[in-house]
Amino acid sequence: MVRKIIDDIEKSIREIAKKLLEEGKVDLIIGYTKGSIPLRSGPCFITDASQTDMLVWNQSCDLNLAKYLAKNDDRKIGIISKGCVGRAIVHLIVEKQLNKENITIIGIPCEGVLNRAKIMIEIGDKEITEANIEDNKIIIKGKDFDKTLPLQDSINQLCITCHYKIPPISDIIIGDKKPEKPPKDDFKDLNEIESKSSNDKMEYFKKELNRCIRCYACREACPMCYCTLCFVDQNKPVWFGKSADISDNFIFHMIRAFHVAGRCVSCGACSSVCPMGIDLNFITRKLEKIVKERFDFETGINLETPPPMGAYKFDDKQEFMMEED
Amino acid sequence: MTDKSKEKSTKEWKPKIIAFLCNWCSYAGADLAGVSRIQYPPNIRVVRVPCTGRINPFFIIKSLTSGWDGILVSGCHPGDCHYISGNYVARRRFAILRDLMIFLGIEPERLNFTWVSAAEGERFAKVVRKTVENVKSVGPNKIFNKEW
Numbered sequence: 189m190v191r192k193i194i195d196d197i198e199k200s201i202r203e204i205a206k207k208l209l210e211e212g213k214v215d216l217i218i219g220y221t222k223g224s225i226p227l228r229s230g231p232c233f234i235t236d237a238s239q240t241d242m243l244v245w246n247q248s249c250d251l252n253l254a255k256y257l258a259k260n261d262d263r264k265i266g267i268i269s270k271g272c273v274g275r276a277i278v279h280l281i282v283e284k285q286l287n288k289e290n291i292t293i294i295g296i297p298c299e300g301v302l303n304r305a306k307i308m309i310e311i312g313d314k315e316i317t318e319a320n321i322e323d324n325k326i327i328i329k330g331k332d333f334d335k336t337l338p339l340q341d342s343i344n345q346l347c348i349t350c351h352y353k354i355p356p357i358s359d360i361i362i363g364d365k366k367p368e369k370p371p372k373d374d375f376k377d378l379n380e381i382e383s384k385s386s387n388d389k390m391e392y393f394k395k396e397l398n399r400c401i402r403c404y405a406c407r408e409a410c411p412m413c414y415c416t417l418c419f420v421d422q423n424k425p426v427w428f429g430k431s432a433d434i435s436d437n438f439i440f441h442m443i444r445a446f447h448v449a450g451r452c453v454s455c456g457a458c459s460s461v462c463p464m465g466i467d468l469n470f471i472t473r474k475l476e477k478i479v480k481e482r483f484d485f486e487t488g489i490n491l492e493t494p495p496p497m498g499a500y501k502f503d504d505k506q507e508f509m510m511e512e513d
Numbered sequence: 514m515t516d517k518s519k520e521k522s523t524k525e526w527k528p529k530i531i532a533f534l535c536n537w538c539s540y541a542g543a544d545l546a547g548v549s550r551i552q553y554p555p556n557i558r559v560v561r562v563p564c565t566g567r568i569n570p571f572f573i574i575k576s577l578t579s580g581w582d583g584i585l586v587s588g589c590h591p592g593d594c595h596y597i598s599g600n601y602v603a604r605r606r607f608a609i610l611r612d613l614m615i616f617l618g619i620e621p622e623r624l625n626f627t628w629v630s631a632a633e634g635e636r637f638a639k640v641v642r643k644t645v646e647n648v649k650s651v652g653p654n655k656i657f658n659k660e661w
Contacts, residue, residue, distance in 0.1 A: 390618025427571050435578050435657040442617060446570050449609045478612045500601035502591065508611055510627040510643060
Protein backbone atom coordinates (compact mmCIF):
# COMPACT_ATOMS: atom_id res chain seq x y z
CA MET A 189 0.00 0.00 0.00
CA VAL A 190 2.66 2.49 1.11
CA ARG A 191 4.92 1.19 -1.64
CA LYS A 192 2.21 1.89 -4.22
CA ILE A 193 1.66 5.46 -3.01
CA ILE A 194 5.38 6.15 -3.23
CA ASP A 195 5.58 4.67 -6.72
CA ASP A 196 2.61 6.80 -7.78
CA ILE A 197 4.35 9.91 -6.48
CA GLU A 198 7.48 8.99 -8.40
CA LYS A 199 5.43 8.59 -11.56
CA SER A 200 3.74 11.98 -11.13
CA ILE A 201 7.07 13.66 -10.38
CA ARG A 202 8.41 12.46 -13.71
CA GLU A 203 5.26 13.53 -15.57
CA ILE A 204 5.18 16.98 -14.03
CA ALA A 205 8.91 17.53 -14.56
CA LYS A 206 8.55 16.53 -18.19
CA LYS A 207 5.57 18.80 -18.71
CA LEU A 208 7.25 21.82 -17.08
CA LEU A 209 10.42 21.40 -19.11
CA GLU A 210 8.55 20.86 -22.39
CA GLU A 211 6.35 23.90 -21.84
CA GLY A 212 9.44 25.95 -21.01
CA LYS A 213 8.07 27.00 -17.63
CA VAL A 214 11.32 25.97 -15.98
CA ASP A 215 14.88 25.71 -17.27
CA LEU A 216 16.03 23.24 -14.69
CA ILE A 217 14.51 20.58 -12.47
CA ILE A 218 16.25 19.65 -9.25
CA GLY A 219 15.25 16.28 -7.91
CA TYR A 220 16.51 13.04 -6.44
CA THR A 221 18.19 10.30 -8.38
CA LYS A 222 19.43 6.82 -7.56
CA GLY A 223 22.59 6.80 -5.46
CA SER A 224 25.74 4.87 -6.25
CA ILE A 225 25.18 2.46 -3.36
CA PRO A 226 21.96 0.88 -2.03
CA LEU A 227 19.83 3.00 0.33
CA ARG A 228 21.48 6.18 -0.87
CA SER A 229 20.17 8.82 -3.20
CA GLY A 230 21.78 11.81 -4.82
CA PRO A 231 20.66 15.10 -6.30
CA CYS A 232 20.08 15.36 -10.02
CA PHE A 233 19.80 18.39 -12.25
CA ILE A 234 17.70 17.96 -15.37
CA THR A 235 17.51 20.42 -18.23
CA ASP A 236 16.25 18.06 -20.92
CA ALA A 237 12.73 16.64 -20.90
CA SER A 238 13.99 13.28 -22.21
CA GLN A 239 16.02 12.71 -19.04
CA THR A 240 13.17 12.93 -16.55
CA ASP A 241 13.19 9.16 -16.04
CA MET A 242 16.28 9.68 -13.89
CA LEU A 243 14.10 11.20 -11.17
CA VAL A 244 13.24 8.91 -8.29
CA TRP A 245 11.35 9.17 -5.04
CA ASN A 246 11.65 6.70 -2.17
CA GLN A 247 12.52 6.54 1.51
CA SER A 248 16.23 6.93 0.89
CA CYS A 249 15.83 10.50 -0.42
CA ASP A 250 17.23 12.14 2.68
CA LEU A 251 19.10 15.13 1.26
CA ASN A 252 17.71 18.63 1.47
CA LEU A 253 17.58 19.87 -2.12
CA ALA A 254 17.24 23.51 -1.08
CA LYS A 255 21.03 23.38 -0.62
CA TYR A 256 21.44 23.37 -4.40
CA LEU A 257 19.64 26.65 -5.04
CA ALA A 258 22.14 29.44 -5.60
CA LYS A 259 21.57 33.07 -4.69
CA ASN A 260 22.38 34.77 -7.98
CA ASP A 261 20.84 32.24 -10.30
CA ASP A 262 18.52 33.80 -12.89
CA ARG A 263 17.25 30.53 -14.30
CA LYS A 264 13.73 29.33 -13.66
CA ILE A 265 14.06 26.34 -11.39
CA GLY A 266 11.57 23.65 -10.49
CA ILE A 267 12.43 21.83 -7.31
CA ILE A 268 11.01 18.58 -5.95
CA SER A 269 10.13 19.46 -2.37
CA LYS A 270 9.17 17.28 0.52
CA GLY A 271 8.01 19.20 3.61
CA CYS A 272 11.41 20.18 4.96
CA VAL A 273 12.78 21.20 1.56
CA GLY A 274 9.77 23.46 1.09
CA ARG A 275 10.30 24.99 4.52
CA ALA A 276 13.98 25.58 3.81
CA ILE A 277 13.13 27.36 0.55
CA VAL A 278 10.57 29.56 2.29
CA HIS A 279 13.06 30.50 4.97
CA LEU A 280 15.78 31.23 2.42
CA ILE A 281 13.32 33.55 0.65
CA VAL A 282 12.62 35.28 4.01
CA GLU A 283 16.37 35.72 4.48
CA LYS A 284 16.52 37.21 0.96
CA GLN A 285 18.81 34.50 -0.34
CA LEU A 286 16.47 33.40 -3.11
CA ASN A 287 14.14 35.09 -5.54
CA LYS A 288 10.65 33.69 -5.19
CA GLU A 289 9.79 34.49 -8.82
CA ASN A 290 12.39 32.06 -10.13
CA ILE A 291 11.38 29.05 -8.11
CA THR A 292 8.60 26.58 -8.72
CA ILE A 293 8.05 24.43 -5.66
CA ILE A 294 6.71 21.00 -6.61
CA GLY A 295 5.35 19.71 -3.31
CA ILE A 296 5.28 16.00 -2.58
CA PRO A 297 3.90 14.26 0.50
CA CYS A 298 6.60 12.55 2.54
CA GLU A 299 6.07 9.98 5.26
CA GLY A 300 9.62 10.05 6.55
CA VAL A 301 12.98 8.99 5.22
CA LEU A 302 15.39 6.33 6.42
CA ASN A 303 18.28 6.98 8.74
CA ARG A 304 21.15 4.96 7.34
CA ALA A 305 23.10 5.21 10.57
CA LYS A 306 20.37 3.27 12.39
CA ILE A 307 20.54 0.49 9.77
CA MET A 308 24.33 0.38 9.92
CA ILE A 309 24.17 -0.12 13.69
CA GLU A 310 21.89 -3.14 13.11
CA ILE A 311 24.07 -4.82 10.52
CA GLY A 312 27.52 -3.77 11.71
CA ASP A 313 30.44 -3.13 9.39
CA LYS A 314 29.20 -5.29 6.53
CA GLU A 315 28.67 -3.98 3.04
CA ILE A 316 25.14 -3.80 1.66
CA THR A 317 24.90 -4.94 -1.92
CA GLU A 318 21.16 -4.93 -2.34
CA ALA A 319 18.27 -3.40 -0.46
CA ASN A 320 14.55 -3.53 -1.04
CA ILE A 321 12.09 -1.32 0.77
CA GLU A 322 8.67 -2.91 1.06
CA ASP A 323 5.48 -1.90 2.84
CA ASN A 324 6.74 -2.13 6.38
CA LYS A 325 10.11 -3.82 6.17
CA ILE A 326 13.48 -3.42 4.53
CA ILE A 327 15.19 -6.48 3.11
CA ILE A 328 18.94 -6.03 3.11
CA LYS A 329 21.29 -8.38 1.32
CA GLY A 330 25.05 -8.48 1.28
CA LYS A 331 27.90 -10.93 1.04
CA ASP A 332 27.05 -13.90 3.34
CA PHE A 333 24.16 -12.21 5.07
CA ASP A 334 20.52 -11.48 4.70
CA LYS A 335 18.50 -9.35 7.04
CA THR A 336 14.97 -8.04 7.33
CA LEU A 337 14.40 -4.94 9.42
CA PRO A 338 11.09 -3.30 10.34
CA LEU A 339 10.75 -0.05 8.42
CA GLN A 340 9.35 1.91 11.35
CA ASP A 341 12.51 1.40 13.43
CA SER A 342 14.77 2.73 10.71
CA ILE A 343 12.92 5.99 10.05
CA ASN A 344 14.79 9.14 10.96
CA GLN A 345 13.96 10.41 14.45
CA LEU A 346 13.08 13.87 13.15
CA CYS A 347 10.62 12.44 10.61
CA ILE A 348 8.68 10.78 13.42
CA THR A 349 8.15 14.12 15.17
CA CYS A 350 7.75 16.09 11.90
CA HIS A 351 4.42 17.90 11.44
CA TYR A 352 5.03 19.19 7.94
CA LYS A 353 4.65 16.20 5.67
CA ILE A 354 4.03 18.48 2.70
CA PRO A 355 5.49 21.96 2.08
CA PRO A 356 3.42 24.72 3.73
CA ILE A 357 3.78 26.80 0.56
CA SER A 358 3.98 25.24 -2.88
CA ASP A 359 3.17 26.02 -6.51
CA ILE A 360 2.24 22.52 -7.62
CA ILE A 361 1.24 19.81 -5.25
CA ILE A 362 1.24 16.07 -5.92
CA GLY A 363 -1.47 14.03 -4.24
CA ASP A 364 -4.56 15.36 -2.53
CA LYS A 365 -3.07 16.28 0.85
CA LYS A 366 -3.44 19.89 1.90
CA PRO A 367 -1.24 21.82 4.34
CA GLU A 368 -2.93 21.75 7.70
CA LYS A 369 -2.33 23.36 11.04
CA PRO A 370 0.04 21.10 12.97
CA PRO A 371 -0.83 19.78 16.42
CA LYS A 372 1.00 21.20 19.43
CA ASP A 373 4.43 19.68 19.88
CA ASP A 374 5.25 18.56 23.40
CA PHE A 375 8.92 17.67 22.77
CA LYS A 376 8.54 14.52 24.86
CA ASP A 377 11.44 12.86 23.10
CA LEU A 378 13.82 15.34 24.72
CA ASN A 379 12.69 14.62 28.28
CA GLU A 380 15.06 11.73 28.80
CA ILE A 381 18.18 13.68 28.00
CA GLU A 382 17.03 16.94 29.57
CA SER A 383 16.37 15.30 32.92
CA LYS A 384 19.97 14.10 33.21
CA SER A 385 22.43 15.97 35.41
CA SER A 386 24.85 18.44 33.81
CA ASN A 387 27.67 15.99 34.25
CA ASP A 388 25.84 13.12 32.56
CA LYS A 389 24.74 15.33 29.70
CA MET A 390 28.29 16.50 29.18
CA GLU A 391 29.55 12.91 29.24
CA TYR A 392 26.92 11.85 26.71
CA PHE A 393 27.69 14.64 24.26
CA LYS A 394 31.43 14.27 24.73
CA LYS A 395 31.10 10.60 23.84
CA GLU A 396 29.05 11.43 20.74
CA LEU A 397 31.15 14.37 19.57
CA ASN A 398 34.43 12.61 20.26
CA ARG A 399 33.77 10.51 17.14
CA CYS A 400 33.60 13.60 14.93
CA ILE A 401 36.39 13.68 12.36
CA ARG A 402 35.63 17.27 11.33
CA CYS A 403 34.85 16.45 7.71
CA TYR A 404 32.19 19.20 7.75
CA ALA A 405 29.73 17.02 5.84
CA CYS A 406 27.01 18.31 8.19
CA ARG A 407 27.78 21.87 7.13
CA GLU A 408 27.90 20.95 3.44
CA ALA A 409 24.51 19.22 3.58
CA CYS A 410 22.76 21.98 5.52
CA PRO A 411 20.58 24.27 3.39
CA MET A 412 21.00 27.06 5.94
CA CYS A 413 24.82 27.05 5.83
CA TYR A 414 25.30 29.44 2.95
CA CYS A 415 28.00 31.76 4.33
CA THR A 416 30.69 32.41 1.74
CA LEU A 417 33.32 32.05 4.45
CA CYS A 418 32.44 29.66 7.23
CA PHE A 419 33.83 30.34 10.72
CA VAL A 420 35.81 27.09 10.58
CA ASP A 421 37.71 28.28 7.53
CA GLN A 422 38.51 31.71 8.90
CA ASN A 423 42.13 32.26 9.72
CA LYS A 424 42.02 35.89 10.80
CA PRO A 425 41.47 35.40 13.67
CA VAL A 426 41.75 31.66 14.18
CA TRP A 427 38.92 31.01 16.60
CA PHE A 428 39.71 27.43 17.40
CA GLY A 429 41.96 24.58 16.36
CA LYS A 430 41.46 22.42 13.30
CA SER A 431 42.21 19.17 15.11
CA ALA A 432 39.57 16.54 15.78
CA ASP A 433 40.25 17.01 19.49
CA ILE A 434 37.20 16.93 21.75
CA SER A 435 37.45 20.56 22.87
CA ASP A 436 37.65 21.79 19.27
CA ASN A 437 34.84 19.44 18.22
CA PHE A 438 32.69 20.72 21.04
CA ILE A 439 33.22 24.35 20.02
CA PHE A 440 32.51 23.51 16.40
CA HIS A 441 29.24 21.73 17.11
CA MET A 442 28.07 24.33 19.56
CA ILE A 443 28.68 27.24 17.22
CA ARG A 444 27.23 25.32 14.29
CA ALA A 445 24.09 24.71 16.32
CA PHE A 446 23.97 28.35 17.40
CA HIS A 447 24.28 29.52 13.79
CA VAL A 448 21.27 27.50 12.69
CA ALA A 449 19.10 28.41 15.70
CA GLY A 450 15.81 29.82 14.46
CA ARG A 451 16.73 28.77 10.93
CA CYS A 452 16.97 25.01 11.20
CA VAL A 453 14.07 23.24 9.44
CA SER A 454 14.71 19.86 11.11
CA CYS A 455 15.32 18.00 7.88
CA GLY A 456 17.93 15.74 9.48
CA ALA A 457 20.30 16.04 6.52
CA CYS A 458 23.24 16.78 8.85
CA SER A 459 22.94 13.52 10.73
CA SER A 460 22.11 11.40 7.71
CA VAL A 461 25.29 12.46 5.89
CA CYS A 462 27.53 12.01 8.94
CA PRO A 463 30.10 9.32 8.10
CA MET A 464 30.60 8.59 11.80
CA GLY A 465 26.89 8.23 12.52
CA ILE A 466 26.84 11.00 15.13
CA ASP A 467 23.29 11.69 16.24
CA LEU A 468 22.90 15.43 15.72
CA ASN A 469 19.11 15.11 15.80
CA PHE A 470 19.00 15.82 19.53
CA ILE A 471 20.61 19.21 19.03
CA THR A 472 18.30 19.94 16.12
CA ARG A 473 15.23 19.08 18.21
CA LYS A 474 16.46 21.19 21.10
CA LEU A 475 16.90 24.19 18.79
CA GLU A 476 13.37 23.68 17.55
CA LYS A 477 12.16 23.62 21.14
CA ILE A 478 14.09 26.71 22.25
CA VAL A 479 12.85 28.79 19.34
CA LYS A 480 9.27 27.56 19.69
CA GLU A 481 9.09 28.18 23.43
CA ARG A 482 10.98 31.44 23.57
CA PHE A 483 9.88 33.18 20.41
CA ASP A 484 6.88 31.12 19.30
CA PHE A 485 8.51 30.75 15.91
CA GLU A 486 8.62 27.91 13.46
CA THR A 487 10.99 28.09 10.55
CA GLY A 488 9.76 28.30 6.99
CA ILE A 489 6.02 28.38 7.59
CA ASN A 490 5.21 31.73 6.06
CA LEU A 491 6.89 34.47 4.07
CA GLU A 492 6.11 37.33 6.49
CA THR A 493 7.52 36.54 9.95
CA PRO A 494 11.13 37.71 10.32
CA PRO A 495 13.60 35.16 11.68
CA PRO A 496 13.97 35.41 15.48
CA MET A 497 17.68 36.16 15.38
CA GLY A 498 17.02 39.08 13.05
CA ALA A 499 14.46 40.73 15.30
CA TYR A 500 13.80 41.55 18.94
CA LYS A 501 10.91 42.46 21.19
CA PHE A 502 10.93 44.74 24.23
CA ASP A 503 9.26 42.07 26.33
CA ASP A 504 11.31 39.01 25.40
CA LYS A 505 11.47 36.44 28.18
CA GLN A 506 14.37 37.18 30.51
CA GLU A 507 13.91 34.71 33.35
CA PHE A 508 17.67 34.04 33.34
CA MET A 509 18.45 37.64 34.27
CA MET A 510 20.33 37.91 37.55
CA GLU A 511 18.36 39.73 40.22
CA GLU A 512 20.09 41.60 42.97
CA ASP A 513 18.88 40.42 46.32
CA MET B 514 41.20 12.32 48.83
CA THR B 515 40.35 12.69 52.49
CA ASP B 516 37.61 14.99 53.61
CA LYS B 517 40.08 17.31 55.20
CA SER B 518 42.25 17.81 52.14
CA LYS B 519 39.14 18.16 49.96
CA GLU B 520 37.96 20.91 52.23
CA LYS B 521 41.34 22.51 52.03
CA SER B 522 41.47 22.41 48.24
CA THR B 523 38.02 23.98 47.84
CA LYS B 524 39.01 26.61 50.34
CA GLU B 525 42.05 27.49 48.33
CA TRP B 526 40.28 27.46 45.00
CA LYS B 527 39.30 30.89 43.83
CA PRO B 528 37.02 31.06 40.82
CA LYS B 529 38.20 33.00 37.81
CA ILE B 530 35.34 34.77 36.13
CA ILE B 531 35.48 36.62 32.85
CA ALA B 532 33.19 39.65 32.70
CA PHE B 533 32.10 41.22 29.45
CA LEU B 534 31.00 44.74 30.29
CA CYS B 535 29.55 47.24 27.89
CA ASN B 536 31.50 50.44 27.53
CA TRP B 537 28.62 52.83 28.15
CA CYS B 538 26.86 51.43 31.20
CA SER B 539 28.34 48.46 33.05
CA TYR B 540 31.97 49.40 32.53
CA ALA B 541 31.22 52.86 33.87
CA GLY B 542 29.24 51.21 36.68
CA ALA B 543 32.30 49.11 37.56
CA ASP B 544 34.37 52.26 37.46
CA LEU B 545 31.95 53.97 39.82
CA ALA B 546 32.16 51.02 42.20
CA GLY B 547 35.93 51.48 42.09
CA VAL B 548 36.06 55.23 42.70
CA SER B 549 33.41 54.91 45.41
CA ARG B 550 35.68 52.32 47.09
CA ILE B 551 32.96 49.71 47.27
CA GLN B 552 34.44 46.33 48.15
CA TYR B 553 33.69 43.36 45.91
CA PRO B 554 35.46 40.01 45.33
CA PRO B 555 38.59 40.22 43.17
CA ASN B 556 37.62 37.18 41.07
CA ILE B 557 36.50 38.93 37.92
CA ARG B 558 38.62 39.92 34.95
CA VAL B 559 36.95 42.58 32.89
CA VAL B 560 36.79 42.70 29.11
CA ARG B 561 35.42 45.98 27.84
CA VAL B 562 33.19 45.65 24.78
CA PRO B 563 31.53 48.53 22.89
CA CYS B 564 28.09 47.05 23.47
CA THR B 565 26.70 43.71 24.64
CA GLY B 566 25.54 43.26 21.05
CA ARG B 567 29.22 43.05 20.12
CA ILE B 568 29.62 39.84 22.07
CA ASN B 569 30.13 36.98 19.70
CA PRO B 570 28.92 33.67 21.21
CA PHE B 571 32.43 32.50 20.43
CA PHE B 572 33.76 34.69 23.25
CA ILE B 573 31.61 32.86 25.77
CA ILE B 574 32.14 29.33 24.47
CA LYS B 575 35.85 29.89 24.05
CA SER B 576 36.14 31.23 27.60
CA LEU B 577 34.41 28.20 29.08
CA THR B 578 36.21 25.60 27.00
CA SER B 579 39.57 27.18 27.75
CA GLY B 580 39.07 26.95 31.49
CA TRP B 581 37.38 30.05 32.88
CA ASP B 582 35.11 29.06 35.74
CA GLY B 583 32.26 31.37 34.89
CA ILE B 584 31.19 34.25 32.74
CA LEU B 585 29.33 37.46 33.44
CA VAL B 586 27.74 39.52 30.71
CA SER B 587 26.45 42.92 31.68
CA GLY B 588 25.00 45.71 29.58
CA CYS B 589 22.72 48.72 29.69
CA HIS B 590 19.18 48.49 31.02
CA PRO B 591 16.49 47.97 28.36
CA GLY B 592 15.88 51.24 26.56
CA ASP B 593 19.23 52.72 27.61
CA CYS B 594 21.45 51.17 24.96
CA HIS B 595 23.86 53.65 23.40
CA TYR B 596 23.22 51.92 20.07
CA ILE B 597 19.43 51.79 20.58
CA SER B 598 18.89 48.03 20.36
CA GLY B 599 22.22 46.27 21.01
CA ASN B 600 21.18 44.94 24.39
CA TYR B 601 17.89 43.51 23.08
CA VAL B 602 19.78 41.62 20.41
CA ALA B 603 22.29 40.42 23.00
CA ARG B 604 19.47 39.23 25.24
CA ARG B 605 18.01 37.04 22.46
CA ARG B 606 21.40 35.64 21.58
CA PHE B 607 22.28 34.93 25.17
CA ALA B 608 18.92 33.25 25.77
CA ILE B 609 19.50 30.78 22.94
CA LEU B 610 23.15 30.23 23.75
CA ARG B 611 22.36 29.66 27.41
CA ASP B 612 19.63 27.10 26.67
CA LEU B 613 21.92 25.31 24.26
CA MET B 614 24.85 25.24 26.68
CA ILE B 615 22.70 23.92 29.49
CA PHE B 616 21.41 21.23 27.13
CA LEU B 617 24.97 20.20 26.28
CA GLY B 618 25.83 19.94 29.97
CA ILE B 619 27.28 23.23 31.16
CA GLU B 620 25.97 24.28 34.57
CA PRO B 621 23.59 27.27 34.34
CA GLU B 622 25.33 28.86 37.35
CA ARG B 623 28.37 29.54 35.22
CA LEU B 624 26.39 31.69 32.80
CA ASN B 625 25.39 35.02 34.31
CA PHE B 626 23.65 37.87 32.54
CA THR B 627 22.43 41.16 33.94
CA TRP B 628 21.93 44.86 33.39
CA VAL B 629 23.97 47.46 35.31
CA SER B 630 23.79 51.16 34.56
CA ALA B 631 26.59 53.71 34.92
CA ALA B 632 25.05 55.03 38.15
CA GLU B 633 24.76 51.65 39.86
CA GLY B 634 28.17 51.14 41.45
CA GLU B 635 26.58 49.52 44.49
CA ARG B 636 24.56 47.20 42.31
CA PHE B 637 27.66 46.23 40.34
CA ALA B 638 29.36 45.11 43.54
CA LYS B 639 26.27 43.08 44.44
CA VAL B 640 26.19 41.50 41.00
CA VAL B 641 29.81 40.45 41.27
CA ARG B 642 29.24 39.01 44.74
CA LYS B 643 26.25 37.03 43.46
CA THR B 644 28.17 35.80 40.41
CA VAL B 645 31.08 34.60 42.51
CA GLU B 646 28.64 32.88 44.85
CA ASN B 647 26.94 31.17 41.88
CA VAL B 648 30.17 29.98 40.36
CA LYS B 649 31.51 28.81 43.72
CA SER B 650 28.39 26.66 44.16
CA VAL B 651 29.29 24.55 41.10
CA GLY B 652 33.04 24.39 41.68
CA PRO B 653 35.93 24.54 39.25
CA ASN B 654 35.33 24.28 35.53
CA LYS B 655 36.32 20.75 34.56
CA ILE B 656 34.84 20.63 31.08
CA PHE B 657 38.13 19.94 29.35
CA ASN B 658 40.43 19.96 32.36
CA LYS B 659 42.22 23.04 31.20
CA GLU B 660 43.53 25.43 33.77
CA TRP B 661 44.36 29.06 33.64
